[in-house]
Amino acid sequence: MxxxxxxxxxxxxxxxxxxxxxxxxxxxxxxxxxxxxxxxxxxxxxxxxxxxxxxxxxxxxxxxxxxxxxxxxxxxxxxxxxxxxxxxxxxxxxxxxxxxxxxxxxxxxxxxxxxxxxxxxxxxxxxxxxxxxxxxxxxxxxxxxxxxxxxxxxxxxxxxxxxxxxxxxxxxxxxxxxxxxxxxxxxxxxxxxxxxxxxxxxGGGDFDADLSAYFVRQFESKHGVDLKKVGDLKTDQAFCDAAELAKIDLSADSQVDVSLSAAGKVLDLTLERRDFEKLIKHxxxxxxxxxxxxxxxxxxxxxxxxxxxxxxxxxxxxxxxxxxxxxxxxxxxxxxxxxxxxxxxxxxxxxxxxxxxxxxxxxxxxxxxxxxNVTAHALGVITLDHEHKDVNSTIIEKDTEIPTEKTRGGYTTADDNQTSVRLQVIQGEDLEPAECIKVGEAVLEGIPALPKGEPKIEVTLGYDSSGIVRLHAKELGSGREIRSELQCPALMSKRQIQQSAERVDALKVS
The missing domain is CATH 3.30.420.40 (ATPase, nucleotide binding domain)
Incomplete structure (x- = not known):
């Protein structure tokens, strides 16, 4: 085994x-x-x-x-x-x-x-x-x-x-x-x-980027060379590598000596820890x-x-x-x-x-x-507000212990004689759905043809212990319901996973 x-x-x-x-x-x-x-x-x-x-x-x-x-x-x-x-x-x-x-x-x-x-x-x-x-x-x-x-x-x-x-x-x-x-x-x-x-x-990569940008400014100030116009990715990477090494050294020392070269020119400078701290303070x-x-x-x-x-x-x-x-x-x-x-x-x-x-x-x-554990983000569905704009209607709050299941009622149709509702489940705390992550969707069909606002729909969302999202929606008057284990449309299908696994298996990885 x-x-x-x-x-x-x-x-x-x-x-x-x-x-x-x-x-x-x-x-x-x-x-x-x-x-x-x-x-x-x-x-x-x-x-x-x-x-x-x-x-x-x-x-x-x-x-x-x-x-x-x-x-x-x-x-x-x-x-x-x-x-x-x-x-x-x-x-x-x-x-x-x-x-x-x-x-x-x-x-x-x-x-x-x-x-x-x-x-x-x-x-x-x-x-x-x-x-x-x-x-x-x-x-x-x-x-x-x-x-x-x-x-x-x-x-x-x-x-x-x-x-x-x-x-x-x-x-x-x-x-x-x-x-x-x-x-x-x-x-x-x-x-x-x-x-x-x-x-x-x-993270530390952002500290490196700020320090690298500082090196670029110092280099350009001394030599009058616009490194952005040079557009050399190798130079960018070299400056980032130098920044990373300087960052590491400054955790143990109060200053570090750095040597940089680009466009046929060289810059030697001494970087103080306090200068690095100013760069990353924000x-x-x-x-x-x-x-x-x-x-x-x-x-x-x-x-x-x-x-x-x-x-x-x-x-x-x-x-x-x-x-x-x-x-x-x-x-x-x-x-x-x-x-x-x-x-x-x-x-x-x-x-x-x-x-x-x-x-x-x-x-x-x-x-x-x-x-x-608890939910890392709130879980809800997209609904319409009084101005008919999409909004995030939260059902499970952030930091709710999992596994969990929560039900929220008060949902209904937006149009007369509407017989189906598309339920779009999203993850996030922002009221704007565009700022959240789409988890998946399902369609509740067979809703009685009634004037808008009359059907009464309850939506239940749940997380299992593995974090898988499940949906249950029911129109209370007719008893029509749908149950679904949701998968984000951006995720690979089982077939795609298998194909990718075969590609990776065939590659030499060293």
Whole structure:
């Protein structure tokens, strides 16, 4: 029987972990001997290069290297296009990263890997979660579950400490996304999420972009060269790489020396940490605002928070830790490598699901953890207001514990003698449907031909424990009803998944 692993499928870096034969969570090194694999894919003929070599190739092959794939999982229409005009769906590129992780884990463990728990940001919507699940299937994995990154992090920090009724604040600032979650430790083996929030377009990559733009301004000021007119993607990538290295160095040092070249000219400069902090301050302030919004949503004050956990490589930035210390009044915990804890937590959960015993540092067996999660977004249907404009009619509120089912009445027809109603289910808090994500739709037919407004329709929406959305609608007078398990139209069909899996299986992934 194959092994079950935990996978942190990150925006910029991915990682895998497993609970070993002794019951201990352990990171799995890739073929390069590292625990972190860059989430980058290089398209090279019939071969796909994933990881460090792909990331390094971004300067030489900017049109054939795809990064920040995770950020595009929310866009139903987005495709990556390579230099030969070939299109690549985000879930298939994610599957290539997962295939690389699977292959490396099999080599390290000396056995087949067949199952996995994959993590996602807590605020990911139905589309992103299901696309992630489909990516796992395309990569040849049985996806045991999709769990939230902060929840996985809390598992890695350890719930078997005898704690009860403790509130944990998880601040997750990675390379491409920001995630904040507040959860309550009910007991040593029980965890309840209270609320979550975040921004899928906020992370270390944005710090790199701001710093790279600063380098461009300094270069142009010294040499009088307009790098935008040069339009060289290789130069853009080189400046971004230099920015990333400078950012990393400034977490340990107060200044760093940088050398840049473009258009036949060179710029050497010394970057002070305080200058870098000025550039990224607005990003850090946004994470602060989102943290306070989450606290308010959980109906707590900072005095009610017992532990502050840091997740993600960008939390190494001193400015981030100082901000959190001042904001929460507590010293953030840094006992585990922030880049690794999500994968470790996912491995613990994978072990729970596959019947493998997990042990603490003293060798004591831990009971399976019970996770009680909440909806990341509100769920509702599109209806008409008094001005006949489309509006979002919420049925299930954000942060409702799942599984759940809620019913709302008061719906009716918009026209005389209307015998059918199209029910469009959307996910999101905004009143404007265009600002929400479409989950799916169904049609209730056979409604009696009556004057508009007379039919009485009830709509029930529900989430199961896997986050699958179900719809039940009923016209009360006639008893006509419809039941449907919804699937977002942007998701791949079973046939498309199979075809994609065959393509990925035929490709050499290194």
């Amino acid at each position: 194959g092994k079950a692993i935990g996978i942190d499928l990150g925006t910029t870096m991915s990682a895998t972990a497993i609970v070993d034969a002794m019951g201990r969570p352990q990171m799995i090194a890739n073929r390069e001997g590292k625990t972190l694999t860059p989430s980058a894919v290089l398209v090279r003929g019939a071969e796909r290069v994933v990881g460090e070599r792909a990331k390094r190739a971004a300067i030489a092959k900017p049109h054939n290297v795809f990064q920040f794939i995770k950020r595009r999982m929310c866009d139903p229409d987005f495709v990556f296009i390579d230099e030969d005009e070939r299109q690549h769906r985000p879930e298939e590129l994610s599957a290539l990263i997962l295939k690389k992780l699977k292959q490396d884990a099999e080599q390290a463990l000396g056995t087949e890997v067949t199952e996995a728990v994959i993590t996602v940001p807590a605020y990911f919507a139905d589309l992103e979660r299901n696309r992630t699940r489909q990516a796992g299937e395309i990569a040849g994995l049985k996806v045991l579950d999709i769990i939230n990154e902060p929840t996985a992090a809390a598992l890695a920090y350890g719930l078997g400490k005898g704690e009860a009724d403790k509130n944990i604040f998880v601040y997750d600032l990675g390379g491409g996304t920001f995630d904040v979650t507040i959860m309550n430790v009910i007991g040593p083996e029980a965890l309840r999420v209270l609320t979550s929030g975040g921004d899928r377009f906020l 990003h850090i302030e946004k994470t602060k605002d989102l943290s306070e919004e989450a606290l308010a949503a959980a109906k707590l004050g900072w005095r009610d928070i017992d532990r502050v956990l840091l997740v993600g490589g960008s939390t190494r930035i001193p400015m981030v830790r100082e901000m959190l210390q001042q904001l929460t009044g507590k010293t953030p915990e840094v006992g585990i490598n922030p880049d690794e804890m999500v994968a470790l937590g996912a491995a613990i959960y994978a072990a729970n699901l596959s019947g493998v015993t997990v042990r603490n540092a003293k060798g004591q067996a831990l009971k399976q953890v019970s996770l009680r």
